Amino acid sequence: MDKSSREVADVFSSYTIDQLNGLVLRMRAFAKKRLGDYNDNHNGQQKLDFVFNVFQKALTDIRKWDKDKCDFENFLFGVLKSEISAYHEKAKRRKPPEEEDGSDESYILDIPVYSEEVGHDDLLFDEIDNKKLKENYVTLLKDSGASDLEMLIFECWCENIYKPSEISDFLEIDTTEVYNAVKRLERRKSKLNSQVK
Amino acid sequence: MSNLKNKIDKGITEFYLNSDIELIKKSLEEEGVDVAKESAEISNFLKRLKFTQTAIVTQENHQALLDRIVEKFQDAINRNIEKPIATLINLVETKQMSVQFRNLDKLTPEEIKEIIKGKNLVDLMDELDNEES
Numbered sequence: 520m521d522k523s524s525r526e527v528a529d530v531f532s533s534y535t536i537d538q539l540n541g542l543v544l545r546m547r548a549f550a551k552k553r554l555g556d557y558n559d560n561h562n563g564q565q566k567l568d569f570v571f572n573v574f575q576k577a578l579t580d581i582r583k584w585d586k587d588k589c590d591f592e593n594f595l596f597g598v599l600k601s602e603i604s605a606y607h608e609k610a611k612r613r614k615p616p617e618e619e620d621g622s623d624e625s626y627i628l629d630i631p632v633y634s635e636e637v638g639h640d641d642l643l644f645d646e647i648d649n650k651k652l653k654e655n656y657v658t659l660l661k662d663s664g665a666s667d668l669e670m671l672i673f674e675c676w677c678e679n680i681y682k683p684s685e686i687s688d689f690l691e692i693d694t695t696e697v698y699n700a701v702k703r704l705e706r707r708k709s710k711l712n713s714q715v716k
Numbered sequence: 717m718s719n720l721k722n723k724i725d726k727g728i729t730e731f732y733l734n735s736d737i738e739l740i741k742k743s744l745e746e747e748g749v750d751v752a753k754e755s756a757e758i759s760n761f762l763k764r765l766k767f768t769q770t771a772i773v774t775q776e777n778h779q780a781l782l783d784r785i786v787e788k789f790q791d792a793i794n795r796n797i798e799k800p801i802a803t804l805i806n807l808v809e810t811k812q813m814s815v816q817f818r819n820l821d822k823l824t825p826e827e828i829k830e831i832i833k834g835k836n837l838v839d840l841m842d843e844l845d846n847e848e849s
Contacts, residue, residue, distance in 0.1 A: 528772045536762055541737040543758045544751075548740045549732040551747070567754060571761050578768055596729055652720050676727035682734045698739050701731045708724055 523583040546570040553603045668700040799847035
């Protein structure tokens, strides 16, 4: 037995069933966003199956958790992202070019498949080195009809403020408002991504 | 992926990682997901997961205990400690094991495991501890 699966088993045992339920539902919502809303059949797998597979792979050493690189939940979300990206890559390979429907989910295909799991935390994310890129994106957001709140949330992300509660405190607004604005921003993002380098 | 895309990607991921769970449920329901039905599926899955997790921990604990017992027997053989050696010889005789198991000095860890196979490891460990004290 690998050290990783024992560590995963230990962390699982520290969660209550309610906490695990919450975690699965968060991942379920995330999978829904990444896999699209159209239906719940993805080559015979439902969205929940993707989530369940993540847990099973983490517990049986197929996906290894390096706890020095990221915390447990970030690791699970990283694996989920990677699994969904792999699914999209596979679907893309199998799809004949003439049948492409121009779906606005194309942004998903930009996400690399990670051979080893590292979660999504990465020091490289900490710097925006291209100010012009950010300004362009702000213009694109504005032109697409983004609200002031959506723009402010985007600014928060650029300033490394990511947690909904922190954004809500920083902007002095209710978390529900942040939630709704992020969902609008997310839909907008999928349309704008093709225009961002 | 550019840094900007990474920022946006991270912002959205953090949002799902940290949003209030009631908001997530409400949102899924609004988007047509039967949360009650899926909760039942999740609950069944988590029961299976807990079972696997317990099995992993139990298996690892069993392996650790087995390794400690083997070490204790090897130590007893090396230091010629009478009681643990007698326990081992008794097991070999009771199980009518072949000659190779009777030469204690040459026993490998795997052979010791074979000799104690089927014994309750917790009881055996207690027995060895008692013999030491």
